[in-house]
Amino acid sequence: MDAIWMEPSCGRAAELRRGPWTVEEDALLAGYVAAHGEGRWNELALAAGLRRTGKSCRLRWLNYLRPDVRRGDFTPREQLLILELHFRWGNRWSKIAQELPGRTDNEIKNYWRTRVQKHAKQLNCDVNSDQFRDVMRHVWMPRLLERIQATSTPSVEHAESSPAVYLMKKSAAPNSPLAGPSGGVGMCHSSSSRACSSVSLEVQFPSNQLVMNDAGGAADWPGSEQRGNGSAQSDDMFDGSWSELLARACEDGADSVLFPDFELGQDTDTTSGVWSTSGYNSSTDLQVLSASSSYYY
DNA sequence: AATAGTTGCAACCGCTGGAAA
């Protein structure tokens, strides 16, 4: 049942509008916010003559009309950042969105549900399961790093401003999947003081070794024949070929060829995530690192 | 060409916490 909206000028009761916003409504809202600013959404809705709840106006402004809202596909950097931050913070969408300028919590939430959860389902995994986290850590995230590397200019300025590097610098958290064995930004292997100016990315697996060079080329990767050139690829990491690859791997058993069986911590707390150091000691760290991925920038 | 099924996204809903009355 629709709520009742009182016409401010004459007190006449009118029905509140719901559903998709019209161009006229958008213009009204955008114009009013431009003139008077955000906030006091209920009052704003009335004053602007919008037959919408303040809540609806706020949502429309924040998720769609705000000038700095970025639209379009998530870049590999953004995808990597989402994965990493979700490991750390769980479904704290607004908190995650704060780290992706121009992206809204709604958009990130939708991305997670429509892409990430979908593929967890294809693998018959719970999205928060250790198994699925392994898939992300050992397959998707290295792949994203490869894509980022393949498309980035190896300049200090660029590297410094990339979400992945930003993330590493900001967090340097010991529970970060991007953190090195020392717990800090330990992936920078450079002989010069200009760390990260020359970038190479190495991802190792117990039974498969993949070395990605500066050009982002993969020497050995299951299913690598499916990949075309970078420019022809979708920015979506979870494209069909990956779905197929992962589905096959799942059919074979996630601990068979592609996904090693790790002695990961049993901590299922999404805030600490699979990379929580709470259950690790230094020797375990070494075990995990030797058995899994290592990232070198 | 028509229909059914699927997907992705925009919008809504209910809840919570903080501020104001």
Added chain:
DNA sequence: ATTTCCAGCGGTTGCAACTAT
């Protein structure tokens, strides 16, 4: 101290667009 209001958050739903049959 209590109540009310509101902003913000995460979960869920509705529907248009797309795809498969």
